[in-house]
Amino acid sequence: MTRDFLKMLMVSFASALVLSGSVAATPAKETPWLPEAAAYRLTLFLGNLEPLPWNDIEIAWTEPYRGSELSIGALAWLDRVSDIDPARLLDAIADEDRQAVFAEATRLIALRIEEELDRAIAAEDPARAQQTVRTSRELYRAFADGIAAAEPAAAKQIGLAWLELNSSTGSAGVLGAGVTSADRDTMAAARAVISGYIAGNYLIDDFAPRRTLSALPETAVLSGRAIEVPPSLPPGSDIFDQDPLPRLVLNFEEQGIDETGLPLVAYGDMLFDSAQIFGGPARDLGLACSTCHNRSDVNQRLFIPGASHQPGAIDVDGAFFNPIFNDRRNDPLDIPSLRGLRFTGPYGRDGRFASLRDFTRNVIVNEFGGDEPTPFMMDALVAYMLEFDFLPNSMLTTDGRLTEAAPEAARRGEAIFNTPFASLGDRSCASCHVSDANFLDRQAHNIGSVAPAYEGARAGALDTPTLLGTAYTAPYFHDGSLPTLAAVVDWFDETKSLGLTGAERADLTAYLETVGAADEPYEAFDAENTAFRLAFSELITFASTLDTLLPRRDARHILLLTDTVAADLSADASTMSNLAARPGVYALAEKLAEVSAAVRDEDWTAAEASWTAFKAETADIEERAF
Template sequence: MIQKFLGAFIVALASALVLSGPVAATPAKEAPWLPEAAAYRLTLFLGNLEPLPWDDVGTAWAEPYRGSEFSVGALAWLDGNSDIGPAPLLDAITREDRQAVFAEATRLIARRIDEELDRAVMADDPARAQQAVRTARELYRSFADGIAAADPDASRRIGLAWLELNSSTGSAGVLGAGATPASRKTMEAAREVISLYLAENYLVDDFAPRRTLSALPETVVLSGRTIEVPPSLPPGSDIFDQDPLPRLVLNFEEQGIDETDLPLVAYGDMLFDSAQIFGNPAQGLGVACSTCHNRSDVNQRLFIPGASHQPGAIDVDGAFFNPIFNDRRDDPIDIPSLRGLRFTGPYGRDGRFASLRDFTRNVIVNEFGGDEPTPFMLDALLAYMLEFDFLPNSMLTPDGQLTEAAPEAAQRGEAIFNTPFAALGDRSCSSCHVPDTNFLDRQAHDIGSVALAYDGARTGAMDTPTLLGTVYTAPYFHDGSLPTLAAVVDWFDESKSLGLTGAERADLTAYLETVGAADEPYEAFDAENTAFRLAFSELTTFASTLDTLLPQRDAKHILLLTDTVAADLSADASTMSNLAARPEVYALAQRLAEVGDAVRTDDWVAAETSWTAFKSEADAIEERAF
């Protein structure tokens, strides 16, 4: 009994750490949204972008959100499930009236909640009442975070009202046995709590003008209080790691060197996985460098409505992440791989940064609104990223020539790749993608793949990308407009009039697919070597830099580490297959948090003691938990 209590206490403690402390870079998945609730949340999100993507707002109501469990959009769903018409909302969207769209959409959701509550109270059997209450509560999610942030007392009252509704709908029992009648009086009282709050805050005739669209209650907005609503992504977003997980190839590991013996690299590894180096909303959402560049590669599933035009692409200089850096251009780019980064400069899709250090600072400060990184942080990030290597490929020699293991079609394609074409000014594919320099020339070229913004513009030049590992980084070109390597070959043949035959196109494609292949592109997991075990090893490696930082009394960088790793360790524990060991991992995360707590109070003896305990406990878990 005592063990069960302690286990539950530790789990609760760890949960509190994750919820109240720094946000982990391991985001939590959320429940599906009802169509109209999803459309509303998308409308709020899109309505805060500049310029406002009105076509996307219309689409949010007309079509299912990406990944939706429903086959129809909000308008069709309303048509089949509600007596509330969307005409005022659609008129506001047509007029592109931002404030009117907010008001009509907000009132529509509030009316839908009331409509379902009416159905629950009037239902003639418990099953229908329970379904109506569930639907109403799912719609209430549209407003829940705004109410919780701005009016905690009301949030608790309404939460209790939902519990009362759930428990008072009655039950049909099992085969007639154990049936309980609904308590209409209790249901009506609970419903009144919810409906009165909706009437005062979400069904008003004239909403105060909103600079930022959110689900904050109207009474709070009118009070003038400044409320921090936790950042959130709209329905349809996906910032989770891709599956299968890309294999990370680090130069020092391939040479048999342990990362714990490279404290600067290990700290940079931690920073690469830390949302703490960015500003909000990225920090609050758990977005880190590794969110886009998953294990140095491309996160092909990443998608944020309004900021991505397709999975694996993101507009980092738009309005969402850092409004000050908003270039007001709808120009999301395909996320590039960072493999072999020390060879691939200049940096940025258009090669605008000669220095990786300058590029990295720009990402942190300008693109994601973070504080100015310290010189040590930049040193560490660069030390880590410069260890990224290309995936080994046994069909390719170190100087970029095919080996005998390459298929015959690829060998024929190699000859085409090296053949000068008159249409290319007597240059070949290999003139830019130079085989013995990792298929790079470290130059930017305008090949005609970028639509120019105006006559005479010189903005079409893009940095030559490597061809190594490209089999796993589709789609292609800076905007991800070509889905396959075969499509790339077709584009060059047609746009440059190369005159290739069908067989030559196929051979050249085979060559690109061979150059871009790898022997082991993905991490291999099994019952013993699990995803959590990999994450646990990485996080304890990050923490190992405390052996260097604690003697230096480097509070700033220690706290960045403990805040990041403790939260991530707690979050990743939820993926453990060994359920019995979870409480130990939660307790270990708390131990690391204690190091940070001691440093904050300048108690270095306590910090050293907690760190020593952490190392001992981590070793014990490593032996037992897997």
């Protein structure tokens, strides 16, 4: 679904279907980057953060980017494959000169492209020539989105030149047959198109000052035109759902109520999965509430360089998502689970929001720069999230007592959990994690896990987290600094001088693991009960709210729904295992697009007709949608 590597989720539909402004919440797998191109893109991304993380920029060039297929950093890679000296770039980084870093990094990538093109032209072996052309084109990818945004005609011309260059390198044939010689004249002409553009825009002596670092060509910058480069996440980012996928437990479903009979809840479910409610860049990248909170739980793989210090954490009040909300502190927080949300107020890590509604609005408007949500949107989101329930655990009663299924070590640990300690002011673990109140006390406490920002600061108090389901939400503490529940026990024993023996620590850990366990923590899939079938069922449920919205002629909320669901239907179809049914899913997306188009034209008769057709086609394809 991406228009370029990790410029996620601007979706083109099958059959030339175009949805204006539609963004899907399902990311596409990224193509690996060459080390120096990855370092360059990270430099652009990090260079736009305030305050600028100079240490991270240095690391971008010295270490492999997260998830790289190569265990080598850009500088070591350059030493292996290139004759280019990166000394001037290193000096600029050492001097913390933002403009110089941009200029030297840009020239380095341009020189690498030229270096590989020289090798391609000089190669006698067709296979070698093709390989160097591929390498140079992979390096060109670092500039491609900027060129496409600024000069689409030039981008098209260069794209054709790459094709001509590659096709004119010749072929060694197969077993001596089909041998063709390189067409040197065509190669030279194609190379001239590429190199001429690179030389005039990325290999210049002095770049115009950049307020925002991007891959825009120099001629476009000098023109003074307002050019918007689509936002992108840097190499090493990961916004995919975690695997295995957490099981979602909803209060109404456990009571046998179908979500299609709860249109307010179903619309809130859609909003929770919609990037449309946020502002840019989150919206344009396809980030939704469900990106961080997979199935109401924690996305333990989510990672964005510059915003995350480790997977499963993110700084939502930094410079990237909403500059006006930037607190200028590098303080990423561990993503909290939303299970049992109606029991866990107040909200926010430090309990600063008494109201779930206020907390949710803050996320949309302040953290992610979205427009003010309508009262209906807020009602729907809150109604849906209040249905999140804890995972069932047969080793625990609903009032927090262990059942006979619990191991003996956990029973011993329960006694320790309820034992008052003098070093805790004659309080016990259970004083804060009240077992018959979902292991909560709904208060904030300063346990010493937050370093004071200044002498005398009293900002270390954090909301007491529930212990339910915590076996699956590692790492722990607000900053994810402790990797296991055993580490949590060790931390409390050491910092609070509890005086536990090794055996007692083990028993207390066993108790926490038992309380935090679940019978079925993850979704179970098989050949037909696939992840796509689950997504398909959810999207059809979202769409069912049109039965309520269309009669009300509620254009604003209809369009938000159709744009979200149609884009996701089309995007998710690519994951189907039943390939024969894929065209039918694309056709459903088209029907929703027709509803959207009719509503925009205020043709409510046509909108109703397309919606009726959508429901009929859904019934026809539902069994084959896996």
